[in-house]
Amino acid sequence: MLLFLLILLPVAAGLLAYLGPAPRTRNALLVGTAALHTAGVALLWRRPGLAAAGGWLAVDPLGLTVLTIVSVLFLAVATYALGFLRLERQRGGRVFVTCLLGFLAAASLVALAHHLALVWIGMEATTLSLAPLVFHRHDRRSLEAVWKYLVLSSVGIGLALLGTFFLASAQVQGRPLILEDLVRYAGSLQPGLLRGSFIFLLVGYGTKMGLAPLHAWKPDTYGEAPSLVAGLMAGALTSCAFLGLARAVSIMTAAGQSEFMRPPLLAIGIVSMVVSAAFIIGQTDLKRLLAYSSVEHMGILVLALAIGGVGSYGAMLHLINNGLAKGLTFLAVGNVVIFYRTSEAAAIRGVLQRAPWTGVLLIVGLFAITGSPPFGMFVSELTILGAAIRGGFVWLAVIMIVLLAIIFVGMARMILDVAYGKPAEPGEPAAESRSLIAGPLVLAAIVLMLGLYLPAPLRAVLGEAARALGGSAP
Amino acid sequence: MQPLHDVILLLVVLTNFWVLGTTRLSATIRATAVQGALLAALPIALYPGFSPHILGLAAGTFAVKAVLLPYLLSRAIREAAVRREIEPLIGFAASMLLGAVAVALAFSVAPRLPLPDLPTRVLVPVSLSTVVIGLLVLTTRSKALTQVVGYLILENGIYVFGLSQVERVPFLVEIGVLLDIFVGVFIMGIVVFHINRDFDSLDSTRLTELRD
Helix, strand or coil, X not given: CHHXXXXXXXXXXHHHHHCCCCHHHHHHHHHHHHHHHHHHHHHHHHCCCCEEHHHCEECCHHHHHHHHHHHHHHHHHHHHHHHHHHHCCCCCHHHHHHHHHHHHHHHHHHHHECEHXXXXXXXXXXXXXXXXXXXXXXXXXXHHHHHHHHHHHHHHHHHHHXXXXXXXXXXXXXXXXXXXXXXXXXXXXXXXXXXXXXXHHHHHHHHHHCCCCCCCHHHHHHHHCCHHHHHHHHHHHHHHHHHXXXXXXXXXXXXXXXXXXXXXXXXXXXXXXXXXXXXXXXXXXXXXXXXXXXXXXXXXXXXXXXXXXXXXXXXXXXXXXXXXHHHHHHHHHHHHHHHHCCCEHHHCCCHHHHCHHHHHHHHHHXXXXXXXXXXXXXXXXXXXXXXXXXXXXXXXXXHHHHHHHHHHHHHHHHHHHHHHCCCCCCCCCCCCCHHHHHHHHHHHHXXXXXXXXXXXXXXXXXXXXXXXXXXXXX | CCCHHHHHHHHHHHHHHHHHHCCEHHHHHHHHHHHHHHHHHHHHHHCCXXXXXXXXXXXXXXXXXXXXXXXXXXXXXXCCCCCECCCCCCCHHHHHHHHHHHHHHHHHHHHHCCCCCCCCCCHHHHHXXXXXXXXXXXXXXXXXXHHHXXXXXXXXXXXXXXXXXXXXXXXXXXXXXXXXHHHHHHHHHHHHHHHHHHHCCCEHHHCCCCCC
C-alpha cells in the first residue's frame, strides 16, 4: 500500500495542480506532496523487504538508497521552487508544478520497480516529465537544448529497451524480468544474450547518466534548463539511471560475468573523467561547468563499479554525496542566475558582497562537489581510491587523482572568481528570500554531516547494497 | 506460399526502404503509418488464436502507431513551408545502399543469437535491421521531422524484437511502453512545431548556438 502511495500520490497531486487552482494552493500541493513523500520514504527505512503487486514493486537496499536521494533532493527543490516561481509570475507555474510532481512519481517507480520492463517505463517517464521544463524559457537556445535532450535520451533509452528484451530472451527459469528471479537463476541465463543485453543497457542507461562519449546533450540541457530543474536532473535523474545500470551489474555479477563487464566500464569511466577535465578547464559558463562536473562524477561511479569489492560500497556512498551536493550547487548557482540574470562567469563578480548567503553556499558547494574534506564526497572518493589500490588498480588510482586535481583547480578558479572578484559596477544587495536559501542550506548541512558521521542504519543499508552489486562493505 | 507473418515482416523491411528513398516529408509520415499498421497485424499473425492479450496489443499498436502518431506528425508540419528533405548528409542512393548492407548484416548475425522457441526465423534479423535503419535515418537526415520518423522506426524495430517475448511480458508492460513512446513523440512533435515557427525551417542543423 505504502509503495503504491509513493508513486500514486505525486501523480494525483500533479493532476490536481494541472486543474488550475490558485498559485498558493498549487504551491502548497507541491511542497505538501514532497514532504509526505519524504515521510513515506522514512517509514520504508523501518520496514525493509516490503513488497507489493506480486513482487513487481519491492524495497531493496539499492532502490531504497536511490529513493531516499530522490525524495530528499526533491523536497529541497520543491521549497526552492516556491521562491523561483514567485519571480517568474508571468509564466504559468501550472505546467511547471505538474511536471515536477510527474517526475517524482516516475523516479519513485524506477526506484521501487523490480520488474525490469517497469524500470524502463519509469525511466522513460522521468525523461519525458522534465522535457517541458527544459523548454521553460521558450527561446531558441532552450529549443535547441530540449531537442538534443529528447532525441539523444530517447535513442539511448530505446536501446535500453532492446537490452531489456534481450535479457528476457536470455532467461529460461523463473518469472520473466523479475529482478529476484534473474539473480537467483543467473547461472542459467544464456550467456551470449546476457552479454548483449548488458552492452545495450550500459549504452542506454549510460546515455541517461551522461557518461562520455554519450554526454553530448548534458551541458546544453543543464545550461539552458532552469537551475532547479538542472539540479534535479544532475542529482535525481542520474541516480535513477545509475540504478538501471546497477541492476544490470548485479545480474551480471550473479551470473559470473564480472570479467566481461570490467573493460567497458573502465573505458567509459576513464573517458568520462578525461572529457570532463578537458572541458572544465577553460569553461566560461557556471551551469555548463556543473554539467561537466556531473559527467566526472558519473565516470567515478562507473569506475567504482568496475573496481568492485569495497569500491561498490564507495559507489553507493558517492551516489548519495553526488546527488545532494549537485542539488546544493545548482540551487546556489540558480540564485546567482536570478540576481545577475546570466550564468556567464565573466559577467558575475562579488557574489559574497551582493548576496552573502548565496556566496557562502556557492563556496561550500564548490568544496562539497570537488571532494574536499570535511564533506561527504571526500570520504567516498577516498573509499573508492583505497579500493582501487587494494584491488590492484594502482594505475587507475593515479589517473583518477591527477584528473580530480585538474578538475578541482578548474572549478575552484571559476567559482572563487565569481564569489570574491570585484564587480565592475556595484549592484544593490540582492533580496535573498528564505525559500531560495533554506533548501540548499539543508542540503549543505547533510553533505557536511555525511563527511563527519555516517549513521549506523545508513551504513548497514549501503553495505547490503554493495553486496548486491557483488562488492563488500569496508 | 510464405506464412503470413513472414510476408508482414518482409513488408516492414520494404517500408524502411520507402522512408530511406523518399524525398517528401509527407511520404515518410505515410510510410510510418503503414509500418504501424503492419506492426499491429503482426502479433495476430504470429500468435493465432485471438487471445484478449494479443488483440489488445494489436489494437493499442494500431491506435498509437498507425493513427495517432502519424496524425500528430502531419499536424506538426502542416504550416511548414518546406515539404522536402533537400540535402541529406548522405545521398538517397547511398543511404539505400547502407540500408541494404544493414539488412544483409542483420541476416548474417541473427542466427548467432540463440532465441528459444521463436515462431519464425526472420523476426530477429528484421528487428535488428529496422533498428539500424532507424538510427541511419536519425543521424543522416537534417529535417527535425525526419529525425522523429527515424526514432519511430528505431522503436518499431525494438517492438518487433519484443514480439518474440510477447507471451512472457505482461500486457500492462506493453501498454506502458506504448504510452511512453506516444508521449515521447507527442512532445517531439511540439518541439518540431516550435522549431518550424522560430526558425522558419525544419532544419535541425540550424540548432547550433550551444557549443563549447
